Amino acid sequence: MRRLSQLSATVLLALGISIPQIAYAQAPNAAPPGAASPITLPSVAVPGFWDPNRRPERPDVTRLPTQIRFATTDDYPPFSFRDENGRPAGFNVDIARAICTELAITCTLEVVPFDQLVAALEEGKADAAIAGIAVTPATRQMLDFTDRYFRSPARFVARRADGLSDVSPDAVASRKVAVVGGTAHEAYLRDFFAEAAVRSFSTPEAAREALQKGEVDLLFGDGVQLALWLNGTASADCCAFAGGPFTESLYFGEGMGIAVKPGNEALRQSLNYALARLWEEGVYTDLYLRWFPISVY
CATH class of the missing domain: 3.40.190.10 (Periplasmic binding protein-like II)
Incomplete structure (x- = not known):
């Protein structure tokens, strides 16, 4: 038996999040196919x-x-x-x-x-x-x-300063995308965004850090985990969701x-x-x- 996106209280504290913490995000863009x-x-x-x-x-x-x-x-x-x-x-x-x-x-x-x-x-x-x-x-x-x-959908996240909003396969083809290796999110990227420069990381923390430092253009991962990070102090308001949610059940349950x-x-x-x-x-x-x-x- 497995659980959906695992998030412990320790992880939330590391992200700088108190629960519940109220803040409002920009409304998502139109959802792509499969969303x-x-x-x-x-x-x-x-x-x-x-x-x-x-x-x-x-x-x-x-x-x-x-x-x-x-x-x-x-x-x-x-x-x-x-x-x-x-x-x-x-x-x-x-x-x-x-x-x-x-x-x-x-x-x-x-x-x-x-x-x-x-x-x-x-x-x-x-x-x-x-x-x-x-x-x-x-x-x-x-x-x-x-x-x-x-x-919990899969989502792309981009740095605010880059202003990226189009996350279609064509638009992402020239981008470096961080993802946690060995996950369904990596498999989805490699199957549907085959032209992107996928960079695998061992942990979500490492992938987020790479995005913050500008080592990659985008981050792809679990929407709940990413929303909590974006809403916490650890993100330093660096980034925002780009594009709409992906909910392909064969990959994301x-x-x-x-x-x-x-x-x-x-x-x-x-x-x-x-x-x-x-x-x-x-x-x-x-x-x-x-x-x-x-x-x-």
Whole structure:
């Protein structure tokens, strides 16, 4: 089992980020082929993952347990972590609470290590895990998932002083692009931006440093990690997103869903209903803007 973009509290401190830290970014440019179709607000694009033509049915509450026991982790900011008072906080935590309010059902939230989430579901110690588990063919063999409620896109970043905005394959062909070696982001670059001068680095920190020093023209990587860096003091406001988001699932995964024990269709469908309602009512947008004030899209 693997998790989407790993970010510990230590990494966030290194980036100079306090959570939540509110700042607003320039709205993204038009998305290239393969990108998501977000809703663009005045300064932040909020992604929508729900088809307005497919509305889940209202759940039969008599088929649900008297309470939903959510499991999450405390090492995955800004999705789930402990705040200054030691209480669980983050985007995932707020989504879980909003779901319970929508369903008008009592919920509990337990923090467990990431590698124990599957066991917690299998052994009946938890009903649902909302912890950034990547939805993949491998995890689908172990768990059932709700509809996607978040996806971290790939993004290009450029130095502000360079004013680069066109990140089409033709425009990038003459550019040096930093990327972390051995990742899906490197594979995507080499497959679709074959003419670019791809420079592989061993760590995200090294790739970011190369961009800041002007050793490369662009940086390509995970949108959440890059947004946190851009919004923190470590970037020194050097850089900004260039172009739109890339969300090719074959490279960057299907995104996040809430995991439940296989066969628990009543709960899964109820969670899907609640997620769709949170989107329709604007609750999802409010939570997204709270935790991702500099848009990853």
